[in-house]
Amino acid sequence: MDALTKEERENLVRMLHERKGRMREEIRAGLARMRSEGHEAHLSGTADAGDEALASLMLDVANAEVARDAAELQDILAAEIRLAAGSYGVCIDCGTEIPYARLAAYPTAKRCLACQQVREATRAPARRR
Numbered sequence: 247m248d249a250l251t252k253e254e255r256e257n258l259v260r261m262l263h264e265r266k267g268r269m270r271e272e273i274r275a276g277l278a279r280m281r282s283e284g285h286e287a288h289l290s291g292t293a294d295a296g297d298e299a300l301a302s303l304m305l306d307v308a309n310a311e312v313a314r315d316a317a318e319l320q321d322i323l324a325a326e327i328r329l330a331a332g333s334y335g336v337c338i339d340c341g342t343e344i345p346y347a348r349l350a351a352y353p354t355a356k357r358c359l360a361c362q363q364v365r366e367a368t369r370a371p372a373r374r375r
């Protein structure tokens with residue numbers, strides 16, 4: 247059971263859905279960018295070592311961005327699975343209902359704020375949320 251009203255729940259579902267669409271687009275764009283930057287690096291056979299290093303660095307950045315978007319997409323899909331299973335909005339550590347305000351700010355939250363803080367304090371490096 248969760249304490250969310252029907253309206254709150256629908257709101258969160260919509261937010262997750264929109265976020266999912268955006269992540270998919272960003273991943274697609276990021277992969278396209280990596281491909282074209284990779285091409286440029288290959289084509290620049292006459293480029294000096296500095297250019298090669300810069301091209302490689304840009305690829306690394308694009309790679310990190312795609313990886314981050316992919317991780318978020320994974321979080322969204324996991325949230326949708328919890329929604330379908332009826333376990334959405336319940337802290338996976340303590341079983342408390344997660345307040346709507348937290349879910350509205352962070353719809354993929356798996357933990358209540360207290361458990362998230364404990365987790366962040368005991369894990370290094372700390373995650374952003």
Ligand SMILES: [Zn+2]
Pocket residue numbers: 337338339340341342357358359360361362
């Ligand atoms: Zn908790």
